[in-house]
Amino acid sequence: MKNNKFQNLISKKSVIALAVANVFTAQAVFAEEAPSAEDSNIETITVTSAKRTQNIQEVPIAVTSVSGDELGDMQITDILSLEKAIPGLTVSSFGNNPRAVMRGAGAAGTTDIAVPIYHNNMYLPSSGQALAGYLDVERVEALRGPQGTLFGRNTFGGLINVITKKPELDEFDFGAAVTGGDYDLQKVEGFVNIPLGDKVAVRITAADEQRDPYVENVNNPNGGLKDSDYSYARAQVLFQITDDLSVNLGTSYWKDTGNGNLNWAYKSLGIPLDKDDPTKINPIDGFLDPRMGVYSGCADGDRAGGRSQAGNICNGDEFADIVNGDFKIDYDYTPDRELEDTAIFVNVSWDVANHNINLNAAAFEYESRNIMDAEYSGNPAWIDGTYGTRNSHQADLTITSTHDSKLQYTLGAYLFDDTDSDNKSAYIFGSLEESWYAYAGATPETPSWAYWNTEGFGGTKSTALYGQATYSLTDKLNLTAGLRFTEDEREWTSSNGLPWDASLRLGPELPTFDYTGKEKEYGKDDHTDYLLGADYQLTEDVMIYGTFSTAYIAGAVDNATHKFLDPQENEAFELGVKSTLLDGSLRLNGAFYTGTHEGLTTTAFIEQGDGVAVATQIPGGSIDAQGLEVEGYWDVTENLVVDFGISYDMSEYDEFNVATGNLVWNGEQPIGTDEVDANGNGVFVMDGKDTPYTPDVTVGLGISYTFDLGxxxxVVPHVFSYYNSGYETNRAPVFFGEQDAYTKFDVAVKWQSAGGDWTAKFWMNNATDELITTYTEILSRARVAQDYASPRTWGVRVGYNF
Structure with missing residues (x-):
């Protein structure tokens, strides 16, 4: 087995080496044929990924920039649909918290966001905040690989920075658009830009969207899932105090009251049983018995798994069956969900003495509440959910050189603080009927909350000093070095449980927790990260570069021990090439990367001294990431445009254990598991296996053609195809957690008036109606549930100057 594994590794590395060689060979061949990029007919893309405005082809890192127009053309409306534009990005759906995975980072084991979302260079501390739709956006920049020497927090595997349009002093401008589509989609959006003299401008942006659920609830028409019901508004004021000094003040508000998603995956599939012996759980190569309830006292014997609150399948309980249809459920409870985010932000930019001093600061108030059906049936028994508040503020001050010199540099200081006394979070479990849990008197309007529940209270204060400099050793060779020192202070305490008396826990409002006698736990981490790099201009149009960088995520609080865990670390290498070829009509970039993620939280068994081992989460897991990314944009003719992105990812667990679900039944260890923890969870040893949400190959290809009607x-038809070779949707190697390879097509036809002010577009996403699994959960009693991406959808959008 070791020899086979070694041969596979050699084979993979050979493929990578060959692919890298082909990329470089292609660059050299094209470079010999192509004249200077000064004659390029491709629009120059400027980015701020290095904290200075640069041509994207001059930035020696793997960065993708997607303009606001391109977002609209590709029907990318939020973080959940962004992956088709970013090579190597996968976004999984996990309740109200989307998770971005990039270069293996975020796949497993990190105690905080590994690929965070930034908004105008400001870190969003909760991934749920990223669900707000993209509105009046200038561009989205995706930076792949660690970015710790220039950005704020947790850029373990990269970051996604959403940059919105700012007020403009030049002229009055406005726009509006209306969209309608299937599932009764109704969306209205608009903006207005108002100059108030030569020094002040105001920009106001707003949107409102409503859409019926993708997931039909056959039991409760009001309880469908994956709908949309949100409002968003943003207001900004720009003060151009002098030619060199500007201040932009803004505020935004977003509220989402749709049913959204369940806290876990929404569609129950059944129980994984052994094909030869259905009294045993077999998550490795078994079959799914399509039920939620128990199978007890039946004519052909008992079967393992299932939950009694969903009924007994052989007694004909209607709630024990699973309703047919991937986008159909049979739940009684109407979700109680509300997400609300308020932000205040400021940007000060001052050009002085051949430097730019830039201050970004923001304050966020984010609240989330999500209470859902917990037993996945029409039986009015259990509900569960989460709620939390996350108030935070942060500031990032940079000083960047702008003089004409061989040495260019950026110095910065960063502060983040979410230790607000109102920041709390809890998992809530309740019942809507009397049971042995003493839920007497509970009703759907007044659930009784679980007596064992506790609430968490705490936060993080992070400070950092950083700097990055580039020195031009020759006209062609640049050397870059960056350094960052970060100190993180964390605090945490947990409340007492709720009263045993159910009458004290009844009510429509969330319970109030008591912290009497509880003291805060404190922890502190500090870390120094660095970057070393070089780039070389092979020709006027071809640049090669290499970087070695590190990243860090501060340890979190162990839920079981309430002790602080050690941090996670990433050491990453990147070798890339950027080129503008074929008389400037083709932009072709490629990057080869490796990364070693260490200190990831993994399951371990701790000997208690009495012969009993207890499972807990400890730092010690690791992932090896490596792969290749290629992306390009080609103006084939004046009217025909082709854009593409390709990723080849070989990320895998190095040392990692996964405890998942309650798979033990009647004391039997599930087939294929390596251990069983004290809570009856099966534990898998994952060493050498593929990490989840990291497909081996993805290919995105977009083609558009402009028909000039005088x-x-x-009229511009646009076709975008996206191939995905498949991936694991659960951290464990279960047979029901595999998303097979698929190809998805999005199509659109856009008409634009001769003056460019009016547009009308018909679009259809997932035209072939592919069923795409985004998340798999193993619930208690070995029940399996999955989450799916949107089915085929279509719509028509009419806009003016938007």
Missing amino acids: DMGT
Whole structure:
């Protein structure tokens, strides 16, 4: 087995080496044929990924920039649909907290967000805040690989920075758009830009969207899932105090009251049983028995798994069956969900003495509440959910050189603080009927909350000093070095449980927790990260570069021991090439990367001294990441445009254990598991296996053609295809957690008036109606549930100057 594994590794590395060689060879061949990029007919893309405005082809890191127009053309409306534009990005759906996975980072084991979302260079501390739709956006920049020497927090595997449009002093401008589509989609959006003299401008942006659920609830029409019901508004004021000094003040508000998603995956599939002996759980190569309830006292014997609150399948209980249809459920409870985010932000930019001094600061108030059906049936028994508040503020001050010199540098200081006394979070479990848990008197309007529940209270204060400099050793060779020192202070305490008396826990409002006698736990981490790099201009149009960088995530609080865990670390290497070829009509970039993620939280068994081992989460897991990314944009003719992105990812667990679900039944260890923890969870040893949400190959290909209709404007059909070789949707190697390879097509036809002010577009996403699994959960009693991406959808959008 070791020899086979070694041969596979050699084979993979050979593929990578060959692919890298082909990329570089292609660059060299094209470079010999192509004249200077000064004659390029491709629009120059400027980015701020290095904290200075640069041509994207001059930035020696793997960065993808997607303009606001391109977001609209590809029907990318939020973080959940962004992956088709970013090579190597996968976004999994986990309740109200989408998770971005990039270069293996975020797949497993980190105690905080591994690929965070930034908004105008400000870190969003909760991934749920990223669900707000993209509105009046200038561009989205995706930076792959660690970015710790220039950005704020947790850029373990990269970051995604959403940059919105700012007020403009030049002219009054406005726009509006209306969208309608299937599932009764109704969306209205608009903006207005108002100059108030030569020094002040105001920009106001707003949107409102409503859409019926993708997931139909056959039991409760009001309880469908994956709907949309949100409002968003943003207001900004720009003060151009002098030619060199500007201040932009803004505020935004977003509220989402749709049913959204369950806290876990929404669609129950059944119980994984052994094919030869259905009294045993077999998550490795068994079959799914399509039920939620128990199978007890039946004519052909008992079967393992299932939950009694869903009924007994052989007694004909209607709630024990699973309703047919991937987008159909049979739940009684109407979700109680509300997400609300308020932000205040400021940007000060001052050009002085051949430097730019830039201050970004923001304060966020984010609240989330999500209470859902917990037993996945129409039986009015259990509900569960989460709620939390996350108030935070942060500031990032940079000083960047702008003089004409061989040495260019950026110095910065960063502060983040979410230790607000109102920051709390809890998992809530309740019942809507009397039971042995003493839920007497509970009703759907007044659930009784679980007496064992506790609430968490705490936060993080992070400070950092950083700097990065580039020195031009020759006209062609640049050397770059960056350094960052970070100190994180964390605090945490847990409340007492709720009263045993159910009458004290009844009510429509969430319970109030008591902290009497509880003291805070404190922890502190500090870390120094660095970057070393070089780039070389092979020709006027081809640049090669290499970087070695590190990243860090501060340890969190162990839920079981309430002690602080050690941090996670990433050491990453990147070798890339950027080129503008074929008379400037083709932009072709590629990057090879490796990364070693260490200190990941993994399951371990701790000997208690009495012969009993207890499972807990400890630092010690690791992942090896490596792969290749290629992306390009080609103006084939004046009218025909092709854009593409390719990723090849070989990320795998190095040393890692996964405890998942309650798979033990009647004391039997599930087939294929390596251990069983004290709570009856099966534990898998994952060493050498693929990490979840990291497909081996993805290919995105977009083709558009412009038909010029003269005075009648233009018509542009656009087809985008996305191939995914498949991936694991659960951290464990279970047979029901595999998303097979698929190819998805999005199509659109856009008409634009001759003056460019009016547009009308028909679009259809997932035209072939592919069923795409985004998340798999193993619930208690070995029940399996999955989450799916959106089915085929279509719509028509009409806009003016938008």
